[in-house]
Amino acid sequence: MDGQISTFGLDEQQQAKQKREEAAIALSGRATDAAQLKGIEHLGAEEKLAFIRELLPQLSLLELRSLIDFAQQEVSDRQRQTNTFTAAAPITRLLLKKDYTYQNRGLKEPTQYFVYLRRTKPKLDRYIGTLFYIPTGCTLAYSRDPEGRILFDPPHNIFALKDSNNPQVSQLVRLICLEPPPPEYTFDKQQDDVPEIYLQLEYLDSKTHQPIAKTSYAFPACMYEGGKLDRYRWEVTAFVPTPSAESTAATASPAARRILELPSKASTFYLENFADAIAIPERMRLWVEWSEKAMPHSRWQIVQNKTVHTLQNASSQRKILSYLAEQNAIALESSLPVLVRWFQDLGLAVSQTPIPSQYRADELKLARSLFIDMSLPPTDAIVALKQLFNLKFVKSK
Numbered sequence: 001m002d003g004q005i006s007t008f009g010l011d012e013q014q015q016a017k018q019k020r021e022e023a024a025i026a027l028s029g030r031a032t033d034a035a036q037l038k039g040i041e042h043l044g045a046e047e048k049l050a051f052i053r054e055l056l057p058q059l060s061l062l063e064l065r066s067l068i069d070f071a072q073q074e075v076s077d078r079q080r081q082t083n084t085f086t087a088a089a090p091i092t093r094l095l096l097k098k099d100y101t102y103q104n105r106g107l108k109e110p111t112q113y114f115v116y117l118r119r120t121k122p123k124l125d126r127y128i129g130t131l132f133y134i135p136t137g138c139t140l141a142y143s144r145d146p147e148g149r150i151l152f153d154p155p156h157n158i159f160a161l162k163d164s165n166n167p168q169v170s171q172l173v174r175l176i177c178l179e180p181p182p183p184e185y186t187f188d189k190q191q192d193d194v195p196e197i198y199l200q201l202e203y204l205d206s207k208t209h210q211p212i213a214k215t216s217y218a219f220p221a222c223m224y225e226g227g228k229l230d231r232y233r234w235e236v237t238a239f240v241p242t243p244s245a246e247s248t249a250a251t252a253s254p255a256a257r258r259i260l261e262l263p264s265k266a267s268t269f270y271l272e273n274f275a276d277a278i279a280i281p282e283r284m285r286l287w288v289e290w291s292e293k294a295m296p297h298s299r300w301q302i303v304q305n306k307t308v309h310t311l312q313n314a315s316s317q318r319k320i321l322s323y324l325a326e327q328n329a330i331a332l333e334s335s336l337p338v339l340v341r342w343f344q345d346l347g348l349a350v351s352q353t354p355i356p357s358q359y360r361a362d363e364l365k366l367a368r369s370l371f372i373d374m375s376l377p378p379t380d381a382i383v384a385l386k387q388l389f390n391l392k393f394v395k396s397k
Contacts, residue, residue: 090183092186093120093148095116096150097113097116098113098114102375111137111375113130115178116128126187127352132223150180152177155240158204159175160238160239161234161235171206172205172209173204179216180197197220199219202214232341233338235335267331268324270393280389281302288301299315300312301313308325310323350367351371373387382394
């Protein structure tokens with residue numbers, strides 16, 4: 001049986017070879033005949049190759065060189081046509097916008113940068129998310145390449161991250177670029193989808209400042225509660241590599257060190273006027289309502305345990321603050337910078353809503369004021385609580 005199969009395969013190969021040779025001989029014999037050359041178009045790929053191999057030995061060296069030049073030009077033209085055909089002009093492009101409230105607060109650089117998508121026709125900007133929040137401000141150098149990516153340029157693209165609840169945990173990251181969604185991606189006004197945007201970055205060794213890992217995270221999900229760059233977990237400062245850790249510590253601004261050293265343990269503050277206590281649960285319920293509309297991915301909730309009402313994130317269960325009804329007091333469940341960031345993001349989300357009609361005019365005004373107030377570098381918890389509740393608090397009864 002094996003021998004029969006082998007003989008059959010050999011006969012088939014010989015027949016195919018004979019067919020190619022016959023086609024090549026017939027065509028080469030009348031290569032100048034236009035009608036015969038026309039018949040080449042109907043040959044299969046193998047027959048065309050056989051014909052070419054039959055003709056090549058008959059060409060002079062000069063003719064071969066001319067043929068090579070012609071073939072290279074043909075390949076180049078076809079590649080150019082293919083690239084022109086497949087290249088798609090992006091319908092949307094990424095934008096970075098500074099938070100200009102820093103100018104009113106006496107800071108030299110913006111504390112954060114907002115990421116937008118801009119649709120070309122008709123022109124419409126859509127807020128996507130926010131990069132790191134740096135309380136003392138920072139300069140972010142960036143440019144755009146032909147593919148629409150936002151490239152973060154050195155030396156202003158390295159940041160030091162410290163865990164707000166555990167200062168012993170830290171990491172150093174270098175932002176590389178923001179990748180835009182596919183060129184065909186567009187959006188309609190009030191469209192609620194998640195475009196494919198990615199943030200590329202490198203993790204650096206804390207001592208040598210050399211890359212140890214490169215990764216890409218979906219943006220802005222990586223900045224959300226529980227994301228790898230969770231804005232509520234990491235205290236962020238701009239970082240400029242220096243020869244030694246001592247010189248790095250010396251160049252850190254006093255304000256940055258003060259913010260990082262704020263205690264993360266719960267602190268309690270008391271109402272100055274106990275008669276105002278009824279306004280606290282009302283304001284907490286308003287924040288929950290806002291979060292459900294503006295931040296469904298990270299909505300808030302109120303959990304009651306006897307006389308303690310705790311405002312927390314519904315998905316991660318991380319506590320934001322607690323109202324102690326019996327003591328007429330507010331307990332902060334995390335550091336002050338983390339607290340104000342919670343409310344800064346809430347105020348921004350409501351202010352940037354694509355459906356303003358779902359909020360009252362006074363709510364929108366309150367949300368904008370909340371965002372601006374919470375953008376200030378936090379230094380005094382009592383001031384922050386007054387801005388949140390519009391009530392006066394004291395440190396002790």
